[in-house]
Amino acid sequence: MSFQIRVAILGATGAVGTELLELLHSRNFPLADLKLLASPRSAGRTIAFQGENLPVEAVSDHSFDNVDLVLASAGGATSKAFAPKAAEKGAVVIDNSSAFRLDPKVPLVIPEVNPEAAATHQGIIANPNCTTILMAMAVWPLHQVQPVQRIVAATYQSASGAGMRAMEEVKAQAEAILKGETPPTECFPYPLAFNLFPHNSPLNDQGYCEEEMKMVNETRKIFNAPQLRISTTCVRVPVLRAHSEAINLEFGQPMPVAQAREILANAPGVRLVEDWKANYFPMPIDATGRDEVLVGRIRQDLSHPCGLELWLCGDQIRKGAALNAVQIAELLVARNWLKPMAATATVAY
Ligand code: A2P
DSSP states (O other): OOOOEEEEEETTTSHHHHHHHHHHHHTTOOEEEEEEEEOGGGTTOEEEETTEEEEEEEOOGGGGTTOSEEEEOSOHHHHHHHHHHHHHTTOEEEEOSSTTTTOTTSOBOOTTTOGGGGGGOSSEEEOOOHHHHHHHHHHHHHHHHSOEEEEEEEEEEOGGGGOHHHHHHHHHHHHHHHTTOOOOOSSSSSOOTTOOEEOOSOBOTTSOBHHHHHHHHHHHHHHTOTTOEEEEEEEEOSOSSEEEEEEEEEESSOOOHHHHHHHHHTSTTEEEOOBTTTTBOOOHHHHTTOSSEEEEEEEEOTTOTTEEEEEEEEETTIIIIIHHHHHHHHHHHHTTOOSOOOTTOOOOO
16 A cells, blocks of 8 residues: 545544544554544544644535545434535545445445445445444354355444443443432433343334344345345443344254354454353453454254354444444555446445
8 A cells, every 4th residue: 555545534522433543543544634523512622643633623514625535423414414525525435324324326335244345336335333243244254154044133232332422321320320319311211320221213113123123224235135034132231332242043054053163263353252161252341442253152043953043242333333444444445446436336235
């Protein structure tokens, strides 16, 4: 990589934005310039980066002049308002919100799963939902060897998925409850500390919430498997920043446990964590701050000859968001896909 990229982070003051900054630094991304954008609330703040105090600017239509790449993580409404404008100005936007994920013109990319889809971008690439990324990282390598016919998953999602303020709220709730006071509930509808509740995103007519449908629809798009049968239950748990998932897979043919272990032990971005004697398996505290998705407790489903059970934990902010976005950026640079491809290109879905 000999050329340098002018990057803007939209949502630079948030949980994912903070991690994006760390990753651009630690992965030595070829930066020519870095612009930090957030809401007017943060204008005038500075953030230290590589020995400099960079100013945070309130995002505006002019923020994307002379920018090659935008890493956006400021919510769906902000992305809807600004991503098309940035793309019009010639930047490529890697968007962490759900705004464009199911748009057929927008590739939805996990570099370990469907890197080629990124080549079809028309200025915007969507970063999938965090629970979807973590599940796909474990399921895709198995699916490549023995096609999966049905996925049933339950998630145990940390506060970080709702942003930095939500993480602070859980800590404040725990303190308040321990003091016998009423816990604050601004980000979440109910106390999360010492509690859990089904994911509080809007429900559809079939009783599934938005988060659950993201796992269904996004996995289908990423796997290019529009008919894949998927059912999920998403639950928010009082963990700060790594998500866990219990996943049941049904294959067309039996997938021996030993084979599944070997496949996952060699899968990129996955780490097999199993100590059966010690009853030690992936835990959110071990996944926190790590790049890999930790997978374990792989066992034959007692109720189905072609079924397999597994358990995973992954850092929601890292592989579930910021790391995946930076990996997409690295992919664009490495394959020279940074400028939009032919305007007629469409995503294979
Ligand atoms: P700000 O800190 O100025 O509110 P998190 O996911 O941790 O809650 O972070 C959300 C990020 O998105 C923050 O950087 C936040 O900036 C930014 N953001 C939220 N709303 C807007 C907006 N309307 N315009 C630009 N940035 C926004």
